[in-house]
Amino acid sequence: MGLLEAVAESTLEGLALASKSDPDGAVGRLQIVADLADPTIKRVGRFGWRATSASVVDQTAVALNADMGVTTRALPTHICGKATAGSDCRSQDGKGPELSDSDLELLVRYTSLLAVPATRHFDGEQPLGIHAEKILAQTPAETSLQVQAENMMQSSVARGRELFVQARCTACHAATLQTGRTHRFAELRGQTIRPYTDMLLHDMGAELADTYPQGRASQQEWRTPPLWGLGLVEKIDAKVRYLHDGRARTLEEAILWHGGQGQASRDRFKAMDADDRRKLIDFLRSL
Template sequence: MTSLGAALGLLLSAAAPPPDLQAPEAAPAPPPVEDPRKVPAARSGGETTVYDTSHNAFGRALANMDPGRWTPMADGKRLFMKDWSRGPQAVAGPLSNAVRCNGCHFKDGRGRPLAELGTEAPLLVRLSVPSRRVQGGVPEPTYGGQFNDRSIPGVPAEGALEVAYAEVPGTYPDGAGYVVRRPDVRLARLAYGKLSAHTQRSARISSPVFGLGLLEAVPEEDILALADPDDRDGDGVSGRPNRVVDARTGEPRLGRFGWKANQPSVRQQAARAFSEDLGLTSPLYPERTCTAKQARCRAQAAPQGPSLDDAALDSVTLYLRVLAVPARRDVADPTVLRGQALFQQVGCATCHRPSLRTGDVPDLPELSRQDLQPFTDLLLHDMGEGLADGRPDAEASGSEWRTPPLWGLGLLEAVNRQVRMLHDGRARTFEEAILWHGGEAAGAKERFTRLERAEREALVTFLRSL
């Protein structure tokens, strides 16, 4: 993970960072022709945009951040990097998938390269069973809502994940060949007995955590205005919102975060990850995830009060809200411009909306009224049988997924030294990711396949500029 100084290094102010932070790394030199800060097309996050193409590109503070937030952000960063299984006050849950947040969100991006994972699983698996009472289902009775392949001494881990890939060859209309891969994720060495015969499962890869504060700041009415659940315009695309439960109030709210938009806020997304991924309790999720059939897990003495109190949860939430979006690159390059036009032409931008605008954010005015280029509508879309997991989540069906933001896509390899895309990381290239699109995106994929090779490459070059 980046050092704290590197993570906060591009704060564009004269204020000095707290004394316990390292000096920030020098920012990469701007292009010789024109300062990128003066090119609106490069500003993915408006005035919050940072200009960094290094391996620390996802860990920078908002460029316009108030200097007074340096210390609170650093406090949140420490909790994000903390190993909760070590030290005299270790509070790691009996069952988990990791011991620290950045174990999955490597450098505030996605997971580490597979070769570096060792015994760690490259994925996690969500579990549920259908319910007549709860829309989207309820946790699997033996293993809960998420399969945990790690544990503390004295408590058996729930088992292990085994992933195998089958290569699926195909051919473009112009005769060029391609290969995509289909994952087969198995739950092995089950420690607590068989899964329910009705178990629904979904393999997931971690998502980058930068830009979350900006997405949270987009007014709900603007997102709902993009929805077309009945496809009234007849374009074959019918994005719709996911309505989820606010863990604090119990009321329904618009979902924005997660692969199926199953969390309404950055704070709840963070609390849920602490609960399911690290086994830590919080004011939003005060109960451990041990099921009734996991006696040794339940027998472990719980800490007095939640593992994270409100102050700690607020601190991590602030850190996540002020992580900036890196600027686009090569925005005036002719090939990039051609690819951008093709992106629109084939229909990708129908769901991957190029622009959104934030509203007023009283507690973080740095996020207010920013023109964004996230390439998402934050809505659910049916992506077809090829990508379906068969597992509903709140109002999302088993074949619906939230449109993932594309900003920062071209820096995945620089930051995470790999390109693993789609919800389960199956796609190793931009082309593979496009070729898996189906359902509402089938038309866009078909038009992409019918492009000439140079045009397909131009569209991918545009994606690399994001």
Template sequence: MNNGRGHAPEAGISGASVPSFLIRFGRAYEELSPVADFIYPKIGDRHYGSQFQGHSVQGIQPEGDYYLSYDLHIETLADGTEVELRKPKLHWTALNYGNLEDSTGISLLVAPALVGMGLLDNIPGATIAANADPDDKNKDGISGRINWIPDGIKGKTIGRFGYKASTPSVSFQNQLAFNTDLGLSTPMHSAPSGDCTALQKECMASPNGNSEHLDNLEVDKQQSDLVDLFVSLSSPPAMRNLGDSTFREGKTIFDNGGCASCHIPKMKTGEHATFKALENRTFYPFTDMLLHDMESELASGFPSFSATPSEWRTAPLWGIGLSHKVSGRQGFLHDGRARTIEEAILWHGGEAKQSQQYYKQLNKEHRQKLIYFLESL
């Protein structure tokens, strides 16, 4: 809704009733072949493809349905404050095309916010590479890595979008969404059956909208370019409360906690942007666009190119304080498990463990100032 982020289903309700929540499928490492700096993932399940489809067109059976339950635990802060955290647990209620393969891994995801995408798309690759430190040579415990994506022309290219930086551009991301989410053919993904598998015979044989006047596609280049323009030029919100002393104090706490090591505040686009309006623009996304290991509690069920199951791209922080205003609800992290910004901080592990521990030691006043700062971005 309104280009905002999706949300996780509440416990016990039909997952298919929440279209902004996704289930992706992939394979474990032992079934993958390493090539150069990345791995070609065998995406998807033989029966269900790369993404679970709880909806279908008339006459075609949907893939099924599910619900979530949540495992709860209490995190206790240094001053005795208790914070309840929840972790989603998936329960299938229907799998209409047979059981998943034993080797299929699962990742639960909320739809991401679609603001500032054009700015992120045009950060020079050299800038992203300069912030990477895969071997932690500076010994700060932070070892951000690029997710290298195979490219038939260049050999490899930098991944930028998706929770694991597994797509390289706004156009690639948009066309993947058209094809996988909506089942529409595009210049990059010409199959009109979308994510249907060969075992879903009714889907494969169903009529499609491939049309001669659209280059025998359903979404032709002109339509795709218009969507790219809209997404690329959808602006992130401006920071708020900059003149407020609480904002400045919260920023100091943010810096002292090492948060800016991954959530780098300032970036600048290059000279040859996809759209003129995006050239040489300084902006404040609070991300390094790199992969960081967040440990097993946040791990997905499968890798994606260079990204291991426990690695995730640093999420931009702009607009997180406006989630409820934009979407009518809020939820954070890749699967929406965190109901508040505080819960999201407390789920940080791995390379972010030091920052999480720093937050737990803060007193209530300083925690509130940090959250105020984050909600102002």
């Protein structure tokens, strides 16, 4: 997350400006949010479903408070209900933050500096990789089949990447960004990253709308989610669901739910033959 935080606001402003001339009308908007520590300071949002947090520390504090009921100095009061039980909740606020500044800082450092998962099946990747010890127990024929399978997957992923670009998915899922030179963690500065997001708000159509607009974002607008690590999510949770409300059971379903500014890319995906659609999905799974 620190790498996304390290992208300069001017870069995101440039992406928003350039999108105004997008041939598919995929015009992205900046979400502008108040800094939790000093609400008079306005920043470009980049985290959350609607880019409602501008920094890792703010996103962490919000998640602790809204999702887990844990207070910090940044958000010292609980989100309590209006029923009788709410008074018990509110009575806890006077006891002070439940998480210290130092513990919050540790969480922020961890989430900021946790490495991005490595891509897989890229051109030239060695198919034996870390599984070399298993290869020693295989027959030459088994090894040959494994190498052939990996070479075929690399070819499929390479073609899928081309199709991803041809469908203009990159109009919103920007493949490459550059981090700035001023982030507090030196190791995050001046890097070329490939998160596949522009971190802008895009209108995704009425079918993906909810009833909870936030900040400048309407009910139909969502931040473009980063795609890096996408192919490993199902390794973490075999029952993984996709999109903001988990309605999509597969990556293909997630693409087919795209409407609004994503509709033209969705229609190009639908027009592909089954083999090309599979290759594009193979590419997404390689991230």
